Amino acid sequence: MIEFIQNTVDGIMIGSRYSLLAIGFTLIFGIMRRLNLSYGPSIMLGVFIGTFLFVQYQAGWLAVAAATLLGAVLAGIYVERLCFWAIRQGAALASMVSSFAIWMQLEELTTLVFPDRTYPFPPLTSAQPFEVAGINIQSTYLIMFGCAVAIMGALSFMLYRTRFGLALRAVAENPLAARFMGVGTGRVTFLAFVLASAIGGIAGYLIAANEQQVTPLFGLWATFKGMIAMMLGGMGSVPGAILGGFVLGVVESQATWYLGTSFRDIAAYGLLFAVLVLRPGGLLGQRRAERERLALRRV
Amino acid sequence: MDEYTIQVLSNIGMFSFLALSAYLLLMTGEISFGQQAFFAIGAYASGIVTAMWGWGLGLGILCGALVAAAAAFLLAWPTLRLRGLYFAIGTLAFAEMVRLLFEIFSYQIEIDGELVGPNGSDGFRGVRYVFENDISNFQYMLLIYGLLAAVLAGFFLIGRSRLGAIFRMLGEDELLAEMQGVNRTFYKVLATVLAGFIAGIGGALYIHLNTYVEPKIFNVMLGVHSLAYGLIGGLGTSLGPLLGVAIDIGLLESIRIFTGYRMIVFGGLVAVLLIVRPRGLLDEEVIYWLKYRMRRPLARTARRQADAAPSEAGDAQD
Numbered sequence: 001m002i003e004f005i006q007n008t009v010d011g012i013m014i015g016s017r018y019s020l021l022a023i024g025f026t027l028i029f030g031i032m033r034r035l036n037l038s039y040g041p042s043i044m045l046g047v048f049i050g051t052f053l054f055v056q057y058q059a060g061w062l063a064v065a066a067a068t069l070l071g072a073v074l075a076g077i078y079v080e081r082l083c084f085w086a087i088r089q090g091a092a093l094a095s096m097v098s099s100f101a102i103w104m105q106l107e108e109l110t111t112l113v114f115p116d117r118t119y120p121f122p123p124l125t126s127a128q129p130f131e132v133a134g135i136n137i138q139s140t141y142l143i144m145f146g147c148a149v150a151i152m153g154a155l156s157f158m159l160y161r162t163r164f165g166l167a168l169r170a171v172a173e174n175p176l177a178a179r180f181m182g183v184g185t186g187r188v189t190f191l192a193f194v195l196a197s198a199i200g201g202i203a204g205y206l207i208a209a210n211e212q213q214v215t216p217l218f219g220l221w222a223t224f225k226g227m228i229a230m231m232l233g234g235m236g237s238v239p240g241a242i243l244g245g246f247v248l249g250v251v252e253s254q255a256t257w258y259l260g261t262s263f264r265d266i267a268a269y270g271l272l273f274a275v276l277v278l279r280p281g282g283l284l285g286q287r288r289a290e291r292e293r294l295a296l297r298r299v
Numbered sequence: 300m301d302e303y304t305i306q307v308l309s310n311i312g313m314f315s316f317l318a319l320s321a322y323l324l325l326m327t328g329e330i331s332f333g334q335q336a337f338f339a340i341g342a343y344a345s346g347i348v349t350a351m352w353g354w355g356l357g358l359g360i361l362c363g364a365l366v367a368a369a370a371a372f373l374l375a376w377p378t379l380r381l382r383g384l385y386f387a388i389g390t391l392a393f394a395e396m397v398r399l400l401f402e403i404f405s406y407q408i409e410i411d412g413e414l415v416g417p418n419g420s421d422g423f424r425g426v427r428y429v430f431e432n433d434i435s436n437f438q439y440m441l442l443i444y445g446l447l448a449a450v451l452a453g454f455f456l457i458g459r460s461r462l463g464a465i466f467r468m469l470g471e472d473e474l475l476a477e478m479q480g481v482n483r484t485f486y487k488v489l490a491t492v493l494a495g496f497i498a499g500i501g502g503a504l505y506i507h508l509n510t511y512v513e514p515k516i517f518n519v520m521l522g523v524h525s526l527a528y529g530l531i532g533g534l535g536t537s538l539g540p541l542l543g544v545a546i547d548i549g550l551l552e553s554i555r556i557f558t559g560y561r562m563i564v565f566g567g568l569v570a571v572l573l574i575v576r577p578r579g580l581l582d583e584e585v586i587y588w589l590k591y592r593m594r595r596p597l598a599r600t601a602r603r604q605a606d607a608a609p610s611e612a613g614d615a616q617d
Contacts, residue, residue: 025401035384037523082570091577097530099572100523105566211545224519231388264397277377279303280385 011117015249016148017210020203021226021231021242023155024196029237031192034092038079038099040223041106043204046071046257047214048110050205051119061122061209068208069131069201071214075106076197081188083094111216119214121208144206151199152242159238168192172236176243211271228272235283247271305436309508310543310550313444316501317521318528318540319450320494325529326463327490328470330383331372332522333390334343336397337367337495339517341502343401343417346426349507350415351408356507358365358427360446363503364496370397373496382473394522401514422513429507434506442506450497454537466490531569533581 021040023084028036028248050068053059059067083098127139159165170178171188179185204222208214229248233240275282300308340447343362348354353363362482374393381389407416417423428441432543457463477483489509506512532543547565576582 082574085575087577091573093530094573094577096330097527098570100527101569103568103572105570106560108560108562108566112563142574208462220520227388228392235384262399262403263572266396269392269395269399273377275391276385276389276392278380280381 002134003257004254007257008250009135009137010141011250012246013138013145013249014253015229015246016145017203017207017245018225018229018248019228019242019245020151020206021222022149022229022245023152023238024200025201025230026224026233026236026238026241027192028195029230030238031189032084032166033093033096034084035227036079036083037096037100037198037223038083038103038106039076039196040221041074041110041228042079042218043072043200043218043222044110044214044216045075045106046073046201047113047121047204047218048119049207049209051121051214052064053116054122055119061124064122065205068205069198072204073194073197075247076193076200078102080193080271084193085186085190093161107216107219110219114216121212122211123212124206138283140210144210147202147206151202155199155238164188164191195278210232224271228268231272231282232275235289236282237282240282243244247283300437302436305440307549309440309443311544312440312447312529313501313505313508314525314548315541315544316497316504317525318448318532319454320477320498320501320601321522321525322529322534322537322540323436323454323466323490323497325340325526325534327466328382328468328473329487329490330387331388331494332519332526333392333394334494334498335517335519336374336390336394336486337371337498338502338521339397339401339514340370341367341510342506343404343423343502344499345503346423346506347406347513349428349567350426351410353581356432356434359428359507360500360503364499367499367502368492368496371492372488374495375491377493379484379487380604389466391519391522394517395519398514398517401517406570408451420509420514423506426506427511428521430510439508446500446504447616450500451537452539458537462486467521471586527569530614531572533576533585535578535580535583535586536580539579539581543579 024038025039028034028039046068049071050064053067054064069299079099080100083095083102087095087098124143129136129138131137155191159169167178167183168186168191170181170183171185171192175185178188200222204218207222208218226250229244230241231244232247233242233244248271251271252264254266259267317334317338320337321331324331324334327361338365340365343363344366345359348357348362349359366580374390378393383399401417404417405419407414409415413425415425434442457466465476465481465518468481469483469486469490473483528543529540529548530543531546532541533539572580
């Protein structure tokens with residue numbers, strides 16, 4: 001029993017990073033109704049700029065975090081302009097494939113500039129793990145979890161208490177009606193993309209600092225973990241993305257403990273498949289799924 | 300032809316099966332990220348048949364395709380309710396599960412004092428039918444293109460038949476198609492099974508040429524590529540996916556200047572191409588225009604005859 005609780009606690013803390021990635025995905029998807037496959041790779045570019053500063057100039061954590069964030073946002077803007085803004089509305093499939101092409105481009109660029117397999121990344125803290133009521137807690141996990149919760153809080157404040165959040169939700173609900181009400185949909189879309197990239201950048205920094213290393217596989221990993229977590233919760237729903245991330249984290253850590261490492265990903269994909277088949281809208285998105293179905297019928 | 304050209308052409312041919320498989324589902328309006336699973340299943344099944352049970356190559360390819368089609372049939376039922384992106388992610392999850400299961404799948408028998416068969420993440424080695432039977436690379440390439448031509452002929456037949464009309468109708472508007480009396484369940488499952496069959500042929504050909512496969516080559520990258528081929532080449536005709544494969548593998552892999560920068564050039568090129576032509580190079584408009592051009596000389600003659608006919612009649616009356 002104690003193992004089960006321990007795994008659950010670990011899973012929730014690890015899951016917070018999936019939640020952050022899924023939030024970025026879901027923001028972009030909710031606003032644009034298009035999938036940005038290049039989300040992970042653009043974060044990876046930021047992470048590599050951060051690691052470059054660390055390796056080359058022994059920069060402090062603040063500079064590394066800022067560089068990661070900036071790199072992710074710049075790469076995100078590049079993707080937005082090329083794959084989403086320039087491709088006409090309605091060609092969702094073209095946007096997706098185009099973002100995949102840019103993924104290839106970013107990945108090759110990264111491996112050209114950083115030819116080694118792995119690069120070190122500064123850790124979040126050197127504090128030792130501690131114990132609460134018989135449960136081991138890693139300090140780095142705890143910091144990551146705290147940051148993630150703080151970001152989620154700030155995001156929900158922004159979404160539900162500010163004018164920009166209102167505009168964002170309006171565009172997500174119905175772009176045409178939002179436009180009639182005087183919302184600059186183009187500007188809101190762009191800012192939402194920047195916001196998602198910034199969240200991704202922070203997530204990327206936290207993940208890399210936890211792993212204490214980065215590899216060129218990070219882009220693939222981040223894109224698919226974020227996408228799975230988003231689909232688990234329900235596309236386009238922020239609470240769904242948060243829940244999906246936690247569920248994914250817990251399932252992964254339980255599967256690793258009880259079934260072994262080789263079953264970790266099988267369990268995650270199996271869960272995703274089961275959720276899709278049994279509850280096609282995700283855990284929190286049944287009502288939304290009906291509307292998505294109509295919106296996505298012609299892709 | 301030198302060996303290198305043959306190798307590049309063979310690769311184009313084999314991956315065309317995968318691209319066509321994704322294209323068939325696109326025709327019915329579904330995006331699949333998971334066709335590489337059937338490619339993998341086809342490869343493993345046919346490898347087992349020829350290398351471990353000692354059957355012939357023809358039977359091996361047939362078995363690979365049939366097993367892949369059977370797997371597609373099993374996948375078709377649970378994913379029937381999924382549409383659009385949900386279908387895409389559902390197939391992705393399925394394909395990754397298949398790949399991860401191959402990572403732990405082990406089934407080996409001893410042949411001539413040597414263990415043969417799939418062995419987890421080491422993959423499936425020693426599928427040497429092509430070499431043991433002295434089939435040259437050129438002959439094998441002809442086999443690939445012969446089968447590809449057969450599949451393409453099938454596509455053209457489907458495109459001109461009622462079946463093709465139904466597939467496109469389902470892709471355009473499922474509800475409308477059902478109201479016209481189309482049995483949606485039957486045709487959706489049929490499309491998935493046919494797509495699995497085609498991908499299975501490709502996989503079977505792939506393992507025999509390379510003599511081995513590893514599960515990790517059937518990752519999601521392969522699936523997204525096969526989908527992208529159709530969109531780059533064009534969604535208007537079944538030659539579009541082939542053009543996409545030829546551009547990616549043929550043009551860029553063989554031009555050595557781009558070594559190391561290939562994806563930077565290719566990625567940018569594709570992104571710009573999709574801005575200008577969101578449905579690929581050979582999209583419906585181009586195909587329509589081509590058909591019109593091809594028909595016009597005939598039409599012109601017909602019109603001239605039609606113009607001439609009344610006056611002749613008039614002449615006769617005079």
